[in-house]
Amino acid sequence: MESFNNTKQASASLKAKLSQLSGAQSESTIYRVHRHLRNVNPTAYEPEMIAIGPYHRDNEHLKMMEDHKLRYLQQLLVEKNPPDGVGWYVAAIERVEAEARKCYADQPKTLTPAQFIQMLVLDGCFIVQLVRKFDRVNSSETNDPIIQMDWMINSLQRDLMLFENQLPFFVLCELYDLIEAPDQHSRFWFLLRRFFSILYPGKGCDPNCVTPVAPRKVKHLLDFIHRSWLPPPSHPGKGRVRFIDSATRLEEANVKFVLRSEGETLFDVGFEAGVMTMPPLTVEDRTESLLRNLIAYEQYFQHTFVTDYVHFLDCLVDSSTDVEKLSRKGIINNWLGDAQTVAEMVNKLGDSVAGPGHGFVYGKMFEDVQKHCAKPMNSWRASLKRRYFNSPWAVISLLVGAVLLILTAVQTVFTILQVV
Structure with missing residues (x-):
């Protein structure tokens, strides 16, 4: 009987864990960078100025930006005057709190629902207000140190695309709908592309080319950047070669x-x-x-x-x-x-x-x-260059050798002519 009870309890426990795992795995979109990749250059994945989402929110050097988040939220409340003040934004995010929490592979278990909602509202409103203010930087935004200092904008552009420093994209769209107007996502796409456009190290992102998709098809801002960077045209065929020379x-x-x-x-x-x-x-x-x-x-x-x-x-x-x-x-x-x-x-x-x-x-x-x-x-040309032209001294030696060969040939010809 005891053996039967142990089997039953173990089976029930494993079934419960498997059920939880399959649900979390299918809905996760925001991960931590795996250890092997992170160890090559840890600082490349860590925010310098601002924490977005739960993964870096406890880092001391990032807490200076929390006051700026509050100021941006206050500016929105004054400018837009929503019906229930900040409660207008909180109520909207509360409806998607459970869905947003599941987006994090390393779920923020230490945050209560109220704390998690507060984080989403503060971080999300900051991002929306930032890209709105960035769009009108040359007009009315003269008293904002963030907007007026290029180094701060550069750091924020970097931090807001980090893989671990993300909010679910639909949260940003929910807040943008409340702040501006429902279903005006083409404008939001434009503002985001304009904000991130100078971050791209090459061609591929045109802020005037706006083709928005459903908010829940975009995972987060890094996914948005990836989608906005046009991939290469289709290349004919699929070769098997994976390496070429320098x-x-x-x-x-x-x-x-x-x-x-x-x-x-x-x-x-x-x-x-x-x-x-x-x-x-x-x-x-x-x-x-x-x-x-x-x-x-x-x-x-x-x-x-x-x-x-x-x-x-x-x-x-x-x-x-x-x-x-x-x-x-x-x-x-x-x-x-x-x-x-x-x-x-x-x-x-x-x-x-x-x-x-x-x-x-x-x-x-x-x-x-x-x-x-x-x-x-081409193979002979490459071999010749590597063997005889790989350094200035090799070139000089080759030229000296050629000159000596020519002089020897000339001397031989003169000797033959004298004999004749």
Whole structure:
């Protein structure tokens, strides 16, 4: 009898846990970055100025922004004068509190429903008011230190896209509907794209191109940024090649790099007849953090075009020499100044990231590049350059040797003529 009771209790307990797990797993959209990825560069995933959502709210250095959140909420209440004051926003968010809580994979169990609702209202109203004020920065926003200081805006743009620093997107839309007007999401999309537009390190986001989808189809602001960055056009076929040589090695094999001024997106890279065309990539202080968080996002969800592009870039850049070559072509705009720093950043972006899958965007292009480099003339050219032209001293030695060979030949000819 005791054995039967133990079996029954164990079965009931496991069934309950399995039921809870399946529900939480299917609804989660906001995760913590997994340890292996975080350990490569922890600071890339951590907010510098503001905590949004539950994961970083207890960090001491971020609490200075809590007063700014309250000020922005107060400004909204004065400007919009909702029927029940702040209760107007609280009541709306209370209706979606349970749904919002399930969006967090690491659920904020220490927060009571009232505390969780307060957090959603304060954080959500701050974001909505921030993008509203940013849109009218040149008119009435002269007394706001956040809006008037570029460094604060730059930090906020970075912090608000971090994978762990998110609110469910439908919460932002609920609040925007109350603050502005119901179902005016095309305007909200425009404001968000305008706010984040200078964060993108390359082509692909046009704030005037607004194609909103249903709020619950967008997971959070990082997902919004990912959706707004146009992926590369479909490439014909799916190649199996996953690696190509560095830019320096490819140049040795008669590959030419050309800046692509046309095209709609950073990821629209092409290769034809020995010419690789690439749109410009700007590398500045926030670029690594943006790319790392987008890669972290793609590790959990589909559409890995950012990860594929970073893998392509990692193949091209082995050293500072490769960065300098691409910079001279206008392909890399190096705002960091030091080519070695850019090379090290690129080389580490792919650490602890799953390699390209079967849908690798640049697989067919990689095959074409390898076929080009394997042609006898290009292969011989590359081998010759590496062997005889890999340093100034090697070039000098080769020239001296050629001169000596010519002099020897001339001397031989004169000797023969004298004998004759």
